[in-house]
Amino acid sequence: MKKHATKEVKRHYKRVIDFGCCISRNPLCIVHHCHGGSMVQAWGNKSQSQRGISDFLVIPLHPHYHTGQEGIHTLGVDLWETMYGPQTELLEWVNNLLDYDIYELARKGKNGFDTD
Numbered sequence: 001m002k003k004h005a006t007k008e009v010k011r012h013y014k015r016v017i018d019f020g021c022c023i024s025r026n027p028l029c030i031v032h033h034c035h036g037g038s039m040v041q042a043w044g045n046k047s048q049s050q051r052g053i054s055d056f057l058v059i060p061l062h063p064h065y066h067t068g069q070e071g072i073h074t075l076g077v078d079l080w081e082t083m084y085g086p087q088t089e090l091l092e093w094v095n096n097l098l099d100y101d102i103y104e105l106a107r108k109g110k111n112g113f114d115t116d
Contacts, residue, residue, distance in 0.1 A: 009055040012102075019097055021062035022090045031058040032066050036077035038086035043106075054106035059090045 005013070013031050021029040034057045043057070065084065067073045072080040081087060095102045 005055060012056055012105075013058065015098065016058055016060050016094055019060050019094065021065060022059050022093055023065045023084050024062050026062040029060040029062045030066055032061045032072060033058050034087040034091055037081045038088040042088045054102075054109070056102045056105040057091060059087065059094055 016031055017029055020027045033053050033055070035053050039053070039057075043053070061072070062068075063071070065071055065080075070080075070083070075083070077087075084090075091102065
């Protein structure tokens with residue numbers, strides 16, 4: 001059963017999208033759940049899958065850089081990060097623009113709530 005994003009997560013997505021694409025700064029963008037590549041070492045995500053990644057660890061990408069010809073889902077994470085930089089650095093850019101800590105929310109659980 002697919003879980004739907006909480007109101008808190010939806011607010012977070014809106015704020016992230018409002019920054020514009022982290023590659024081109026184009027205001028037309030969607031959220032990308034960071035996974036694989038640089039995220040493996042940083043967060044222990046051992047696969048290229050998004051499964052288990054927090055809904056707060058997202059970056060804003062123009063569709064061209066998400067699923068388009070130069071997209072992370074088209075090129076693969078490793079090649080894409082070689083071309084545009086590690087997702088971890090792009091997450092840091094997002095975190096620095098926010099007035100809350102995405103890493104703290106991510107540590108709490110997928111949707112920002114304590115997992116205990």
